[in-house]
Amino acid sequence: MVLRLLISLCFVSVLGSSVSAQQSLSNIYGSVTEKGSNTPIEFATAELIRLPDSTVVQGTASDRKGKFNFEQIAFGTYRIKLSFIGFEDHF
Numbered sequence: 001m002v003l004r005l006l007i008s009l010c011f012v013s014v015l016g017s018s019v020s021a022q023q024s025l026s027n028i029y030g031s032v033t034e035k036g037s038n039t040p041i042e043f044a045t046a047e048l049i050r051l052p053d054s055t056v057v058q059g060t061a062s063d064r065k066g067k068f069n070f071e072q073i074a075f076g077t078y079r080i081k082l083s084f085i086g087f088e089d090h091f
Contacts, residue, residue: 028070032062032082040066044084051077 032044044062048070049055057078062068083089 024075025072026075028073028078028080030068030080031066032068032084033066040064041084041087042066044068044082046070047081048073049079049081051079
């Protein structure tokens with residue numbers, strides 16, 4: 001049985017933007033939990049993918065509370081891909 005990841009993306013809470021060299025930057029925060037039990041998933045892989053060209057901008061792993069973040073991100077259109085062994089990838 002393939003389990004699914006529930007993304008409690010408190011994310012795209014674009015907090016604290018700053019201006020650097022005339023380019024606006026921001027941070028993206030989120031968390032990964034198991035659907036149903038709401039158990040945090042540690043070491044899930046999170047990739048920030050720029051659209052429309054699907055370039056991976058940053059990658060990270062969730063901490064023991066299932067939280068992850070991307071820092072100093074230029075404004076634009078992105079997709080976040082979450083993956084973990086034994087779970088179906090989630091966008």
